Amino acid sequence: MRILLDKFCKSFGTTSVIEDMQLEVGSGEMLALLGPSGCGKSTTLFAICGIHRPTSGRILFGDRDVTNLPSQARNVGVVFQSYALYPHMTVEENIGFPLKVKRLATANIKQQVAEIAKLVQIDNLLGRRPGQLSGGQQQRVALARALIRRPDVLLLDEPLANLDAKLRLEMRSEIRRLQRETGITAILVTHDQVEAMSMCDRIAIMNKGEIVQIASPSDMYNDPRTAFVAGFLGNPPISFLKGRAEQGAFVLRDGGLKLPLPALSGIADGTELTLGVRPEHFGVAGGIPVEGRVTFAETQGRENLYDVVLPDGSVLRSIQPVRDDVKPGAQVRWMLDSSSTFVFAEDGRRL
Amino acid sequence: MAEKTAVPTNPASANFSGLPVIGLLTLLSLPLAVMYAYLFIDTISNSQGGSLVPSEFTLEHWRFLWETRPGKPNIWLVTLNTVIFTCCITAVTLTVSSMAGYVLSRLNVPARGFFLAGVMVLHAFPSVTLIIAIFIVLQYLGLYNSLIGVILVKAAIDLPLGIWLMKGFYDTVPWEIEMAGVVDGASRFTVWRRLVLPQIKPAVMALGLFSFLSGWSEFILPQVLAPGARVQVLSVYLAGLIADDNNFDFGTFKAVGVFYVVPVLILYAFFQKHLMNIYGGGTKG
Numbered sequence: 001m002r003i004l005l006d007k008f009c010k011s012f013g014t015t016s017v018i019e020d021m022q023l024e025v026g027s028g029e030m031l032a033l034l035g036p037s038g039c040g041k042s043t044t045l046f047a048i049c050g051i052h053r054p055t056s057g058r059i060l061f062g063d064r065d066v067t068n069l070p071s072q073a074r075n076v077g078v079v080f081q082s083y084a085l086y087p088h089m090t091v092e093e094n095i096g097f098p099l100k101v102k103r104l105a106t107a108n109i110k111q112q113v114a115e116i117a118k119l120v121q122i123d124n125l126l127g128r129r130p131g132q133l134s135g136g137q138q139q140r141v142a143l144a145r146a147l148i149r150r151p152d153v154l155l156l157d158e159p160l161a162n163l164d165a166k167l168r169l170e171m172r173s174e175i176r177r178l179q180r181e182t183g184i185t186a187i188l189v190t191h192d193q194v195e196a197m198s199m200c201d202r203i204a205i206m207n208k209g210e211i212v213q214i215a216s217p218s219d220m221y222n223d224p225r226t227a228f229v230a231g232f233l234g235n236p237p238i239s240f241l242k243g244r245a246e247q248g249a250f251v252l253r254d255g256g257l258k259l260p261l262p263a264l265s266g267i268a269d270g271t272e273l274t275l276g277v278r279p280e281h282f283g284v285a286g287g288i289p290v291e292g293r294v295t296f297a298e299t300q301g302r303e304n305l306y307d308v309v310l311p312d313g314s315v316l317r318s319i320q321p322v323r324d325d326v327k328p329g330a331q332v333r334w335m336l337d338s339s340s341t342f343v344f345a346e347d348g349r350r351l
Numbered sequence: 352m353a354e355k356t357a358v359p360t361n362p363a364s365a366n367f368s369g370l371p372v373i374g375l376l377t378l379l380s381l382p383l384a385v386m387y388a389y390l391f392i393d394t395i396s397n398s399q400g401g402s403l404v405p406s407e408f409t410l411e412h413w414r415f416l417w418e419t420r421p422g423k424p425n426i427w428l429v430t431l432n433t434v435i436f437t438c439c440i441t442a443v444t445l446t447v448s449s450m451a452g453y454v455l456s457r458l459n460v461p462a463r464g465f466f467l468a469g470v471m472v473l474h475a476f477p478s479v480t481l482i483i484a485i486f487i488v489l490q491y492l493g494l495y496n497s498l499i500g501v502i503l504v505k506a507a508i509d510l511p512l513g514i515w516l517m518k519g520f521y522d523t524v525p526w527e528i529e530m531a532g533v534v535d536g537a538s539r540f541t542v543w544r545r546l547v548l549p550q551i552k553p554a555v556m557a558l559g560l561f562s563f564l565s566g567w568s569e570f571i572l573p574q575v576l577a578p579g580a581r582v583q584v585l586s587v588y589l590a591g592l593i594a595d596d597n598n599f600d601f602g603t604f605k606a607v608g609v610f611y612v613v614p615v616l617i618l619y620a621f622f623q624k625h626l627m628n629i630y631g632g633g634t635k636g
């Protein structure tokens with residue numbers, strides 16, 4: 001079912017958290033809401049599931065205006081950031097609660113709970129209480145409780161934050177598979193850009209209550225609209241160099257590096273600029289040589305990560321296949337692939 | 352927790368012996384124990400004037416259980432009155448406090464601040480000063496000398512404390528649980544009944560016990576508002592015994608006292624675990 005937030009605003013008292021948000025999630029789509037802490041992700045989610053009334057604007061499910069509908073009438077499944085399991089009930093009662101509220105027959109509830117518990121692999125824990133579960137198990141109980149009602153819309157507020165790396169990987173594909181199979185429209189709130197990129201059809205990046213950009217993961221990565229978006233996606237993160245425009249080229253502040261860039265034609269000389277270089281575009285391949293000193297080296301198993309300080313003090317990150325000829329303190333001359341860099345104006349806009 | 356403290360062999364700490372402490376405590380509480388012992392012994396024996404040693408065993412002081420003394424109401428009627436009085440107060444206090452506390456803690460009602468302040472002031476207000484006014488009001492309503500009247504008054508006086516206590520406990524229940532319940536499709540009432548109330552069960556138990564004890568031991572209100580023979584409660588009956596100068600009987604007075612205190616002791620024995628719970632702050636079970 002399509003979700004549409006139309007000119008959605010939310011303020012608590014006098015503090016305005018979200019202003020004029022426009023967001024459409026297609027039917028059966030999975031959208032990631034990505035953004036720094038406190039930018040209003042949970043608030044948006046709570047408005048969609050009906051816990052917060054919008055201050056103004058409309059919320060539509062399909063063509064139905066649900067703005068003034070209470071939560072109970074919306075058929076939304078939510079996994080809360082803090083799980084919000086019912087501590088006095090067993091896992092089985094927790095998962096079955098949405099059905100019990102609907103007054104389904106006990107045998108029916110029991111059977112459905114068993115099915116869904118098997119799906120999220122907690123069928124051996126049904127008799128326990130939430131207090132006797134690990135964080136990851138609690139999370140899966142919360143997920144099962146959200147799914148059991150076969151909701152039209154599934155909202156996930158950082159559902160994988162507490163899982164270990166392996167389980168997180170499993171759950172990622174598990175959630176994605178469930179979502180695809182059931183055709184539920186889903187919104188996933190996360191801090192983790194890898195999660196957002198790997199699980200979702202589209203990503204919406206939020207900052208201070210605004211959506212900065214919505215795009216598919218690869219578009220977002222290869223074509224960020226602002227320096228904020230470029231800085232948010234990618235691990236290890238992009239590095240930024242400060243400089244000026246000079247005759248259609250980017251020049252580092254001390255003049256030590258000159259990059260001719262097509263994007264800069266028509267930009268007045270002396271304009272302050274920021275250059276974004278992803279770590280994979282600085283290393284052995286590329287057209288422009290850059291000299292610097294390695295200050296930090298870290299191996300990540302398959303790849304090595306280096307921090308290189310340029311003569312003017314700015315830092316470039318480089319990620320390369322494992323090699324052990326470069327140690328911290330070494331002077332290097334590596335190549336920069338200028339065609340894959342991004343230039344941003346002073347206000348963060350991409351040129 | 353309560354079971355653990357009840358085991359006498361459980362040492363306070365491995366580092367020092369508990370014996371001196373226990374000895375000291377025994378010594379200090381000895382006078383109390385002796386008093387309680389004599390309260391009981393005096394009810395089943397007679398002794399010579401001035402002597403501490405009982406001279407004969409007798410059940411005459413307990414006669415009030417099977418014969419009604421002239422000019423006094425039947426003890427079983429009085430006991431029944433007391434039970435009704437206390438149970439009604441407990442029921443009213445529990446029902447109203449648990450609902451009102453929730454409303455004040457969670458719902459966005461108009462004039463919420465005013466209600467909160469009002470409850471606070473009422474709680475701090477010495478209720479005895481109201482007794483004349485209440486007397487007149489009850490007389491007007493025709494509820495003077497009736498159990499209903501005094502139950503309503505006592506419950507009303509106990510309510511501010513109960514509401515305030517319950518509100519405090521509701522405040523500790525996380526919001527997310529309620530949000531989850533609402534999203535799961537439950538009505539606000541179901542959420543309260545099935546999800547929130549069970550979280551504060553220890554508090555409800557404790558408040559119930561407190562108001563039961565408070566009702567059981569209430570004296571001033573029934574004495575002033577319902578002194579009649581047909582609606583007397585035990586405290587009033589007991590007071591009537593000493594006030595009676597003509598045939599003053601200390602043995603019977605003590606026997607009624609013991610009779611009056613036994614239910615309280617039984618209650619403590621059964622529910623002390625729950626009472627402890629409220630101090631331990633545990634929400635187990």
Ligand SMILES: Nc1ncnc2c1ncn2[C@@H]1O[C@H](COP(=O)(O)OP(=O)(O)OP(=O)(O)O)[C@@H](O)[C@H]1O
Binds near residue numbers: 015017036040042044
């Ligand atoms: N009930 C409230 N009253 C006042 N301000 C609130 C309330 N709820 C949230 N806020 C504010 O709204 C802003 C957004 O909060 P929100 O919980 O949506 O952040 P978030 O993006 O989910 O952050 P996180 O990633 O840390 O969970 C925050 O600055 C927060 O302080």
Ligand SMILES: [Mg+2]
Binds near residue numbers: 042043157
């Ligand atoms: Mg949040």
